Amino acid sequence: MRILAAVTEGKDPLFDVCPLQLDTPRSGEVRVKIIATGICHTDLAVRDRQISVAMPVVLGHEGAGIVEQVGPGVSHVQVGDKVILSLGFCGQCGHCASGLPTYCDEHFDYNWKASRADGSVALHDNGRPVHSHFFGQSSFANYAVVSASSLVKVADDAPLEFLGPFACGVMTGAGAVMNTLKPAPGTAIAVFGMGAVGLSAVMAAQVMGCTPIIAIDTQASRLAVARKMGATQLIDASQSDAAQQIMALTGGRGVKYAVECAGHVGVMASAVSVLEEGGEAVLTGVVAPGTQLSLDVMQLIRGRVVRGSIMGDAAPSVFLPRLVELFKQGRFPVDKMIRFYDLEHINQAIADIHSGETIKAVLRMPH
Numbered sequence: 001m002r003i004l005a006a007v008t009e010g011k012d013p014l015f016d017v018c019p020l021q022l023d024t025p026r027s028g029e030v031r032v033k034i035i036a037t038g039i040c041h042t043d044l045a046v047r048d049r050q051i052s053v054a055m056p057v058v059l060g061h062e063g064a065g066i067v068e069q070v071g072p073g074v075s076h077v078q079v080g081d082k083v084i085l086s087l088g089f090c091g092q093c094g095h096c097a098s099g100l101p102t103y104c105d106e107h108f109d110y111n112w113k114a115s116r117a118d119g120s121v122a123l124h125d126n127g128r129p130v131h132s133h134f135f136g137q138s139s140f141a142n143y144a145v146v147s148a149s150s151l152v153k154v155a156d157d158a159p160l161e162f163l164g165p166f167a168c169g170v171m172t173g174a175g176a177v178m179n180t181l182k183p184a185p186g187t188a189i190a191v192f193g194m195g196a197v198g199l200s201a202v203m204a205a206q207v208m209g210c211t212p213i214i215a216i217d218t219q220a221s222r223l224a225v226a227r228k229m230g231a232t233q234l235i236d237a238s239q240s241d242a243a244q245q246i247m248a249l250t251g252g253r254g255v256k257y258a259v260e261c262a263g264h265v266g267v268m269a270s271a272v273s274v275l276e277e278g279g280e281a282v283l284t285g286v287v288a289p290g291t292q293l294s295l296d297v298m299q300l301i302r303g304r305v306v307r308g309s310i311m312g313d314a315a316p317s318v319f320l321p322r323l324v325e326l327f328k329q330g331r332f333p334v335d336k337m338i339r340f341y342d343l344e345h346i347n348q349a350i351a352d353i354h355s356g357e358t359i360k361a362v363l364r365m366p367h
């Protein structure tokens with residue numbers, strides 16, 4: 001079928017929104033009518049060739065939509081189901097079997113290969129192959145042929161236009177708190193970086209009953225949003241040293257938990273430096289492979305823990321419906337950070353992300 005998609009060749013900072021031909025689903029695949037999809041910094045890193053993916057490609061890995069056609073061998077969804085499109089995974093390895101599909105042994109092939117396992121693609125431009133199946137979906141399009149493992153069914157009354165970002169950015173930040181740290185009520189937490197991931201961590205901290213919830217960023221506008229989402233203390237890192245401010249707020253003790261969501265080594269070091277003895281920091285920001293982080297060994301020996309978290313250490317099929325239910329209850333107000341754009345305005349959306357005007361851009365699809 002003929003669809004509309006945003007394509008990148010990795011040579012131009014602008015996406016080209018153009019018609020493509022989409023194949024019918026094969027075994028283990030589903031065709032989804034995409035309602036909306038979030039733009040993630042990972043998509044932009046691929047476009048800018050900071051992360052290597054085959055080109056030309058349709059990116060997008062925060063999709064939400066409605067199942068339109070089910071291929072052979074798929075039984076957990078049917079036509080008409082509302083779904084969030086998350087990451088792909090094999091379902092067979094030790095990590096998948098233990099409920100951690102984000103650490104799947106075949107993660108690269110299912111998510112970064114931008115093709116099926118056999119190397120074929122589902123998209124074509126006048127006969128020329130265009131790489132598909134990015135994170136099992138390639139949702140910068142109004143329709144996608146999706147790997148069945150990427151699909152998470154949600155309730156019939158779920159508001160799909162808001163739900164795409166749950167698949168990556170929201171799951172990453174919320175999961176870092178709720179799955180990785182599991183803070184007890186009343187414990188202090190500091191969250192560094194108020195993008196979509198950091199704001200999701202703030203919302204999760206409120207759900208878990210943390211106090212104080214300290215939000216750190218260099219943009220006053222983002223800090224204002226963090227206040228609306230549950231932050232009790234705000235620190236503008238452009239005006240003062242964040243670590244010093246946190247120690248002052250906690251009487252020199254530090255915080256039990258810290259979440260780094262900035263993707264900056266200096267911020268990672270600050271997140272570790274503000275931990276109380278026995279405290280734990282989780283790093284979620286993506287930096288270039290080989291980047292080194294320098295830490296004070298004695299800080300760690302005094303019982304502090306530093307660990308990473310990929311996509312919130314979540315099992316999407318279990319965790320995402322829980323987050324959606326919290327959203328429906330008004331306890332996880334993701335809508336406060338979302339701004340909608342039509343697919344044809346994808347380049348403007350990206351410009352607004354870079355300028356700081358938009359925190360989380362979501363593309364609405366034409367039909």
